[in-house]
Amino acid sequence: MPAGPADLKDLPTVPLDLSHDVLKSLLGAWALAACSAEETAAVEEHLGGCGSCADEARRLREAVGLLHRPESLDLDPGLRARVLQSCLKRRPPRIPVPGWAAPYDAETARLDALLQDFGDAEWDAPVRLRWFEKDRPTSRRTTVAGVIAHLLSVDGLVAAALGLADPLAEVAGEAEKDAEGPAGRTEAFWRASRSPMAAPHPADGGPVPLRAVRGPWREQSHSLVRTVSFTGSHAGGLAVSYGDFALPLHDAMLERAFECWVHAGDIAEAVAYPYDAPAPEHLHRMIDLAARLLPLVLAERRRAGLSAPGSRAPHLVAAGAPGRSLRLEIEGEAGGEWLIPLDSPGAVGSADLEVAHVALDGVEFCHLAAGHVSPEDAAAGQGGDRRAIRDVLYAAASLSRM
Numbered sequence: 001m002p003a004g005p006a007d008l009k010d011l012p013t014v015p016l017d018l019s020h021d022v023l024k025s026l027l028g029a030w031a032l033a034a035c036s037a038e039e040t041a042a043v044e045e046h047l048g049g050c051g052s053c054a055d056e057a058r059r060l061r062e063a064v065g066l067l068h069r070p071e072s073l074d075l076d077p078g079l080r081a082r083v084l085q086s087c088l089k090r091r092p093p094r095i096p097v098p099g100w101a102a103p104y105d106a107e108t109a110r111l112d113a114l115l116q117d118f119g120d121a122e123w124d125a126p127v128r129l130r131w132f133e134k135d136r137p138t139s140r141r142t143t144v145a146g147v148i149a150h151l152l153s154v155d156g157l158v159a160a161a162l163g164l165a166d167p168l169a170e171v172a173g174e175a176e177k178d179a180e181g182p183a184g185r186t187e188a189f190w191r192a193s194r195s196p197m198a199a200p201h202p203a204d205g206g207p208v209p210l211r212a213v214r215g216p217w218r219e220q221s222h223s224l225v226r227t228v229s230f231t232g233s234h235a236g237g238l239a240v241s242y243g244d245f246a247l248p249l250h251d252a253m254l255e256r257a258f259e260c261w262v263h264a265g266d267i268a269e270a271v272a273y274p275y276d277a278p279a280p281e282h283l284h285r286m287i288d289l290a291a292r293l294l295p296l297v298l299a300e301r302r303r304a305g306l307s308a309p310g311s312r313a314p315h316l317v318a319a320g321a322p323g324r325s326l327r328l329e330i331e332g333e334a335g336g337e338w339l340i341p342l343d344s345p346g347a348v349g350s351a352d353l354e355v356a357h358v359a360l361d362g363v364e365f366c367h368l369a370a371g372h373v374s375p376e377d378a379a380a381g382q383g384g385d386r387r388a389i390r391d392v393l394y395a396a397a398s399l400s401r402m
Contacts, residue, residue: 004252016042021225024053031060054320100250101228103257103282108221111264114275115214118144123210127270129263131400135306138371140382140402144270145210147263150402152217153189154182158252159220159241162227164240167216181243210344228253252287258286263305264372277363287362288392290369291328291338291397295345297395305396308387323347325354326384326392331363342388356384356394368393 007400016038016077018026023046030043047054097105127147142150152167160166168185171192179188228235228249240252247255261278268275277283301307317323325339339349358383360368367373375393382389 004044018046020046020050020053022290023050024056024104027053027057027060027096031058031064037293045235066213080179082308095229097225097229101210101225103278103285104221104253104260105225106282107253107257107264107278108218110259110278111267112214112218112221112269114264114273115144115211116149120210120269122271125267125270127266127303128268129402131402132374132397133401135394137374142190143210145213147267148213148217149189149193149391150186151260151263152213152220153185155220155224156185157182157242157257158249158256160225161249161252162224163233164220164223164227167220184243186189186402191386196297222251222274225255247389251292254285254289257282258289258366258370261286262366262372277334277366280333280351283335283362283366287330287336287365288338290365290396291340292400294328294340294392294395295342295347298342298391299345301391301395301398306398308390308394315340317344317347319344319346320349322350322353324386324388325349325351325393326356326358327354329357329359329381330362330394331359331367334362340392342391344346356382356386356392358382358389365396368396369399372399 023043024042026035026039030040035043043057047057123143123145125144127144129142129144129147129150131138156167160377168179168189171189179185235249238248238249239246257278265275278286315323323341323343325341328340329334330338338361339351339354341347341349342355360378364373364379368375368378375390375397378392378393380389
């Protein structure tokens with residue numbers, strides 16, 4: 001009875017009868033696992049009796065091992081924090097970095113590591129900044145250099161609050177140096193550059209590489225971390241003005257860390273490079289900041305007439321009193337639960353007055369807050385008052401800006 005397909009698979013592979021020269025020529029393909037089953041059997045039988053070919057095969061296999069790169073050359077985002085923590089246990093710093101500044105310190109270091117090997121083509125790669133404005137997706141085209149210039153100019157708001165040099169004042173004329181708000185400052189910085197959305201040029205007007213913006217940005221980030229470390233926790237409540245709103249310094253540093261990570265992701269996407277989320281403890285701080293800002297944004301949206309059609313009129317709730325709430329559940333290592341008061345930013349979230357529930361992955365929530373995911377597309381588990389859910393998701397998207 002002839003053998004069937006199932007029987008044929010169980011038959012042993014018969015090595016081919018090949019010459020030494022042919023078998024030697026197959027060693028490269030064998031090392032790459034590119035030989036047929038019969039060729040592989042022939043080569044491996046030959047290696048058992050030929051010392052010179054066995055040595056060559058070993059060297060080739062070792063070389064092939066060096067060719068297999070991991071999927072990402074980036075280190076674990078939490079590795080830097082763990083190494084620093086281990087070092088600081090052995091020798092505590094005389095001037096420690098405040099916990100609320102650690103995410104900014106880590107994210108600027110990660111972005112700088114991404115930029116260090118960029119050539120001219122990467123610095124000029126197109127990037128599209130995305131955010132939500134009046135409940136509509138908005139975008140602005142720039143380059144990698146333009147993104148770093150944007151970070152430099154907006155970080156300058158924190159620098160100015162700390163009494164450090166403002167980068168916008170150094171490159172812009174008198175008419176533009178007082179531009180307010182992140183978008184206004186960025187546009188003014190870009191206009192002040194000889195090359196659109198690139199690094200500033202020297203006074204003599206000569207061209208400089210786009211990558212020249214990296215130095216001032218990194219120097220400023222070091223100065224910010226150094227300054228807040230010297231001032232200590234006492235400066236955490238210092239107000240940092242963003243034009244039409246202000247944040248205490250400890251929240252402003254978290255906000256700058258969040259934007260640094262988001263725009264680093266924009267840059268990595270533009271050059272087709274993988275980029276991981278921040279360390280869980282840092283991401284948790286960023287999520288907490290967004291959750292704390294949501295009641296203020298909800299109130300602003302109501303005043304602007306942007307609440308969901310048919311939303312209930314807010315109850316009058318005294319400051320510090322419990323009010324209707326939405327439970328925001330963030331999943332993952334960086335997650336947690338927040339009760340978001342719906343009727344007044346002065347109210348206190350209450351589990352007893354919970355009217356809705358939203359569950360989101362931590363990174364997905366941050367992409368929503370960055371304007372990279374629309375409220376309709378957010379993969380959220382939802383329950384309860386649909387209008388309250390819509391209001392909170394759109395308020396989260398409204399946190400985004402250029």
